Amino acid sequence: MTIATIGIDIGKSKFHVCALDDRGHVKLRRVFSRSALIRFLSNTPPARVATEACAGAHFIGRKAEAFGHDARLLPAQYVKAYVKSQKNDYADAEAIAEAATRPTMRSVPIKSIDRQTLQLLHRQRSGWVSERTALVNRIRAILLEFGITVPKGIRQLRRALPWVLEDGDNGLPHRLRELLAVLWSDMSRLDERIETLTTELGALARDDPQLRLLMSIPGIGPIVATALAAGIGDAGAFRKGRDLAAWLGLVPRQHSTGGQTRLLGIGKRGNPHLRMLLIHGARAVLRVIHTRDADDGLRRWVERVRSRKHANVVAVALANKLARIVHGVLRDRVPYDPHRLSA
Incomplete structure (x- = not known):
C-alpha cells in the first residue's frame, strides 16, 4: 500500500486519520491516540501530511517534519468546501487530505518552538491587559454607584483611587473600601506581571537580529x-x-x-x-x-x-x-x- 497523502483530524486525545494514494483513493481510515499517531508517522514512508491549522497543529506538523514528511497546515475555511455529505471525524480527515492534494491550496507556515513560545507569551500578555481593563471598569462602576467619578484612563484611576479610599467623608461604605483595596491589589499584581513580560519581550527584541x-x-x-x-x-x-x-x-x-x-x-x-x-x-x-x-x-x-x-x-x-x-x-x-x- 502506497500512501501519498495523510489527512489528520485533530482532537484533544483522539486523532482520526485518512490516507490517500497518489490517485486520490482512500487506502486507510483509522483513529489513533496521540502516542500511537506519532508512532504511525514515524513508521510511514515520507508523504504529504496535512491537518487543519488549529490548537496543537504546529506540534503535529513539527513531528511530521522530523520524520521526513511534507507537513502542511490548512486554514479550516478552505477545507470546509471538501467535506462531503454529513460531517463526522472521518469525513473531516478525508476532506483535509483531499484539500491538501490541490496544487493551489494555501497553507500556514509551521512555527518553530521558539516562535510559538514567543506567540504564547504575547497572548498571555494580551490576556492580562484585558483582565486589567475589565478590573479598571469594574472599579469605576463601583465608585459611580456612590456618586464618585474618575476621569478616563488607567493613570487617572491610579492617581485617584488612593485618595478615594482615604477620604472618610465621601460616603463610601467600609465594606466597599475593603473590596476596593483588594481590587487595587489585584490591579497592582497585573501591572507587575504585564511589566515583567514587557521587559522580557524587549530583551528578546534587542538580542534577535x-x-x-x-x-x-x-x-x-x-x-x-x-x-x-x-x-x-x-x-x-x-x-x-x-x-x-x-x-x-x-x-x-x-x-x-x-x-x-x-x-x-x-x-x-x-x-x-x-x-x-x-x-x-x-x-x-x-x-x-x-x-x-x-x-x-x-x-x-x-x-x-x-x-x-x-x-x-x-x-x-x-x-x-x-x-x-x-x-x-x-x-x-x-x-x-x-x-x-x-x-
Missing part, C-alpha cells in the same frame, strides 16, 4: 516586532507585501461581478492582535510624522493621503503600508531606508 531589523521601521517597537515575528514566521510564505497586508485584513474586501470592481471596507481577516498593533503603531507615526525629514518618502506619502482622506482612514492605510514594508525588510534582510520609499 531579525527583530532589530523590524524595529528599524517607524511605528514598530519591541512589542510589535516580537508579535510580528511570532505571528508571521517566515516572510517567504507571502509572495509580495500586499499578500501579507491581505493576510492581516488590512486591504479592502471585494464584492465584484460582471467586470465591475467594487471595494468595501477592510477585510479584518487574520490575526486581530497583529492588526491592532500595526494600526496603533501607525497612529503613533502620524502624531510625529511632521518631525521627519522633508524628503522622507513616508512623510510625503502620508501628507498626500492625509490631504484627501479622514484621519482614521489614513491610519489604516498607513498600517497597510507598514505591513508591506515589514515584508520587504524581512525578505531582503536589510534595515528600513526612508529614502528608498516612493511617495
Whole structure:
C-alpha cells in the first residue's frame, strides 16, 4: 500500500486519520491516540501530511517534519468546501487530505518552538491587559454607584483611587473600601506581571537580529516586532507585501461581478492582535510624522493621503503600508531606508 497523502483530524486525545494514494483513493481510515499517531508517522514512508491549522497543529506538523514528511497546515475555511455529505471525524480527515492534494491550496507556515513560545507569551500578555481593563471598569462602576467619578484612563484611576479610599467623608461604605483595596491589589499584581513580560519581550527584541531589523521601521517597537515575528514566521510564505497586508485584513474586501470592481471596507481577516498593533503603531507615526525629514518618502506619502482622506482612514492605510514594508525588510534582510520609499 502506497500512501501519498495523510489527512489528520485533530482532537484533544483522539486523532482520526485518512490516507490517500497518489490517485486520490482512500487506502486507510483509522483513529489513533496521540502516542500511537506519532508512532504511525514515524513508521510511514515520507508523504504529504496535512491537518487543519488549529490548537496543537504546529506540534503535529513539527513531528511530521522530523520524520521526513511534507507537513502542511490548512486554514479550516478552505477545507470546509471538501467535506462531503454529513460531517463526522472521518469525513473531516478525508476532506483535509483531499484539500491538501490541490496544487493551489494555501497553507500556514509551521512555527518553530521558539516562535510559538514567543506567540504564547504575547497572548498571555494580551490576556492580562484585558483582565486589567475589565478590573479598571469594574472599579469605576463601583465608585459611580456612590456618586464618585474618575476621569478616563488607567493613570487617572491610579492617581485617584488612593485618595478615594482615604477620604472618610465621601460616603463610601467600609465594606466597599475593603473590596476596593483588594481590587487595587489585584490591579497592582497585573501591572507587575504585564511589566515583567514587557521587559522580557524587549530583551528578546534587542538580542534577535531579525527583530532589530523590524524595529528599524517607524511605528514598530519591541512589542510589535516580537508579535510580528511570532505571528508571521517566515516572510517567504507571502509572495509580495500586499499578500501579507491581505493576510492581516488590512486591504479592502471585494464584492465584484460582471467586470465591475467594487471595494468595501477592510477585510479584518487574520490575526486581530497583529492588526491592532500595526494600526496603533501607525497612529503613533502620524502624531510625529511632521518631525521627519522633508524628503522622507513616508512623510510625503502620508501628507498626500492625509490631504484627501479622514484621519482614521489614513491610519489604516498607513498600517497597510507598514505591513508591506515589514515584508520587504524581512525578505531582503536589510534595515528600513526612508529614502528608498516612493511617495
